[in-house]
Amino acid sequence: MDGWLIYNQGMQTEKFQTIHHRYIEAAKGESMTLLPLSNAEITIGIKDNRHTLLNQKKPSFVLFLDKDIQLAMQLEAMHIPVFNSSAAIAVCDDKGLMHHTLATSALNQPDTIIAPLLFQHQLTMPQAFIDRVIKQLSFPLVMKKSFGSFGYDVHLIEDREQLLALSNEWVHIPHIYQQYIEASHGRDVRIHVVGGAVVASVLRQSTNDFRANVTNGGVMHRYEPNDAFKQLAIAAADRLGLDFCGVDLLFNEDNQPTICEVNSNAHIENVSRATGIDVAACIMNHIKRRIDVKYD
Ligand SMILES: Nc1ncnc2c1ncn2[C@@H]1O[C@H](COP(=O)(O)OP(=O)(O)O)[C@@H](O)[C@H]1O
Ligand SMILES: [Mg+2]
Missing domain, CATH: 3.30.1490.20 (ATP-grasp fold, A domain)
Incomplete structure (x- = not known):
């Protein structure tokens, strides 16, 4: 199984290379290979009325860590399994569309x-x-x-x-x-859902900002969410059709969960370090199983 890991051309920093390395190693553990390619290294188009890749041979699957929706759509149109799907990435990329879609299942979210x-x-x-x-x-x-x-x-x-x-x-x-959601000032829970199951969770906290995001100077710690949090995260991933994602949940005044956002391209490095859980391995294991079913 020779797959591609597609990332955005603009994301070539060491931080991203570390993340890609985790996925490449995880793929090896599943007897698969992952070739990292930026979206600009794959040229898509239409030739003789059909979708074509101008400079590459078709891979057997794609781990799509980019948001180049048309590229993902074209790979899917060429019958290549793409994780996450173009449709799921597109909905998550747009916070308005994401909340709209979650509301079609009446999932708990801020007004x-x-x-x-x-x-x-x-x-x-x-x-x-x-x-x-x-x-x-x-x-x-x-x-x-x-x-x-x-x-x-x-x-x-x-x-x-x-x-x-x-x-x-x-x-x-x-x-x-x-x-x-005032009760959640400076804190939220990031839950990684893979293949419909919770695989890792962290509590993110900031002492100097209402936003809990680590990149704003906050910290994260391993966290064991209760069933209400887990179920809401799983339901959100399911409604959005995500194979893997990071669901951010806020605490409302009754300490019940409410969805802040769902990240189709959630970073795995910090959560893996904070929890000791190899999220990349969970994702590659899920992809392997999905492909095995497809090619059986
Ligand atoms: N409605 C809200 N009420 C309280 N805090 C919020 C709310 N929305 C977002 N936050 C805080 O701001 C952070 C960033 O918001 P988020 O919607 O996840 O945007 P981004 O995509 O930039 O991470 C969240 O992690 C959370 O801590
Ligand atoms: Mg966020």
Whole structure:
């Protein structure tokens, strides 16, 4: 079984190479090989009316750690098993679409409002919309870019002035407005789900920020979530059609879980170090089993 590990051309740092190395070693453990390739090293197109790869032979499967949806779609169209699927990655990439999809199964999540799509000639967010956001969510509330990560584009908004300023700055950028889950200030639970089972969990905490993301100066520790947290994480992964993911859960005031976000391309390095659990091995083992079923 010769597979590809596809990553984004812009992600060639040592940090990513360490993660790729973990996957490559895990694949070996399953008697498979993984060839790391950036998305720019594979040229897709259409030739003689059919999907084609211009410079590569077809692999037997792909571990897709990128967000280049069209590349993933084309590989799938060429009958190559892709993990995660293009559809699952696309939904998770867009926070608005992700919350929308979770709501189709009424999964527990903060109240969320999706910003309207406004064309270039509309220069400000309509006042009536702003008023509805305030009425529905009240202050403080959370604003997020739909396509952000590492907590960089997640803001706590205290008043109307801040709300107007950021809404107008983001008027042409997809974003969401969300109920602030105060009980979860500076902490969340990251649960890695692989093949419908919880394989590793950490509590992430920050002492200086409402965002618990490690990249904002927080810490993470191994954590044993209760059944409610595990079940919600599994249900979210299942609803979004993910083979593997990192589900971020917040604590509401009753200490019940509510979904912050689901990461289709969750990083495994920090969680593996914090828990001693080889998440890459769990993922490659799951992929091996899925492919074995397919080729049986
Ligand atoms: N509605 C919310 N209420 C309270 N804290 C939140 C809320 N949404 C996000 N956070 C905090 O901000 C962090 C980053 O938010 P998240 O939606 O995961 O964005 P990103 O994709 O940038 O990681 C979360 O890990 C969590 O600690
Ligand atoms: Mg997050």
